[in-house]
Amino acid sequence: MNNLVKDLKKVEQAATRDGCGKALVELGKNKDVVVLCCDLTESTRMQWFKEKYPERFFEVGVAEQNMMGIAAGLALSGKIPFAASYAVFSPGRNWDQLRVSVAYSQANVKIVGAHAGISVGPDGATHQALEDIAITRVLPNMTVIVPTDAVEARKATIASAKIKGPVYLRFGRAKMPVITTEKTGFKVGRAEVFREGKDVAIIACGQLVYEALIAAEKLEKEEISVRVINNHTIKPLDTKTILKAAKETNAIVTAEEHQVHGGLGSCIAEFLSGNYPVPIKIVGVKDRFGESGEPEELLKKYGLKSNDLIKAVKEVLKMKRR
């Protein structure tokens, strides 16, 4: 369904940052597109744009606050700046500049938050952004997108250039399963149902969508029918698809590579509590900092694998009233 890859057991692996890098090279045809980076040009994949369009690439040095302000000034002059760094630094370190110079000013800046999530791995907690969804979605005027894989990352980056206003794009460092194809539907603000199901819905973003699909396959063998929704746009939330899922399944599990507080799960709970309350289990990092380790080890240790989702599904089914 939805033109996903045919066999989830034989997926390719690619990093979402690569999808962003590719998209920017394509976007470079538009002379208004400019890129800024804070001394992380290679690892954020901004290098690819820099090589092709050096006159429109600005090296800001290790100065994220300045980068966000410069991006705002460029945007207020009609440019479409993509400002890139690791998510812990931008929007982590320059949140005030994001709030005032960009969001409040409605400056047309695209914030590229690379190396988000615990799967950053060996660099450890200082470099693992687990709070970036919370601090971006709380700001008025922001669009927040968490692509599920490298193919979707490319589409999301291209789509963001067409939005007039600030957009936060979240990317990961590690390679992760590529589950979508060029034909898979993608529209900012529209959640995609990747698998139909009636007993419970898993609403996920980022690479947790893959884990949700694996969990759904396993649960099918236990005759539990799981709907899987790729909720790549955290803001604006596709309330229609979420409401439909709540009404038809009456049990929700959310899944994200982010703190359980303030992220996708909070977002779904905020919406459903006031519109159609159903039991919700939020799967994410449980209010703690990460640590060094290999991405897979960390995803396991911090409870972000399909087995954790299966456990959450079973718990939420017990709470289900209707």
Add this chain to the structure above:
Amino acid sequence: MKITNIKRLKEKANLIRQDIIKALVKAGSGHSAGPLDMADIFTALYFNILNHNPKEPNWKDRDRLILSCGHICPVRYVTMAHAGYFPKKEIFTLRKLGTRLQGHPHNLSLPGAENTGGPLGQGISQAIGMALAARLNKQKHWIYCITSDGEHDEGQTWEAILFAGKNKLNNLINILDRNNIQIDGNTEEIMPLEPLRKKYEAFNWHVIEIDGHNIKEFIDAISQAKAIYEKPTVIIAHTIPGKGVDFMEYNYEWHGKPPSPEEAKKALHELRTLQGKIKSEHE
């Protein structure tokens, strides 16, 4: 509405100071010292230096005036009203519900306000972005940025100064209001900034120091800055906080408060009599 006569510009600055007092007393909150000390410079900018059109605030080739220290916005608002951006009576809506004249300026609330400012250090980065955009577009307009001395405590300010120096942004002119005060006291006690000239020079800027109340000197400094091709320029404008109102001058306590109605009366009297030099007070 260009004014070339220095005496006329000084008179205009005096009227702008009076309206700043009137707007502040009506607002009941806001900053006094900074707006008063920058009145001469704002008058010179809007009535002599800027290439702008109050009837077309979004004209793409206009000079940009970025106010980084957003808290001194009363001087910008009042000068804009005098220049014809909006009716003068609107200055009495300052800080009131529904106003376009927000307590700290918002680019979308007021056409011509150019940027959002308040949290210090952000405007100079925005000005740099505009300077880069102008360079990419091969546009010839100038980007002026007003910064306070206090905001040079902010790390972002120095990040921006480094960047502008590296990139030789000669279309950027930073006008630094060196009034030596900030909210908690005198700058050199709160966080010493000197030697400012040497610091800017070390960051590859051209530096001009002027008496910020000498309009002629300021206009000449702008001409000089425009002739510098290899560097951005900072004009360190030495000013007297609260300039024109005797009981406010040099006193940091007037950084962040408005006059009471009684004090406003006294302040207006001083401005109208040029601090007692003129006996026959005029309206």
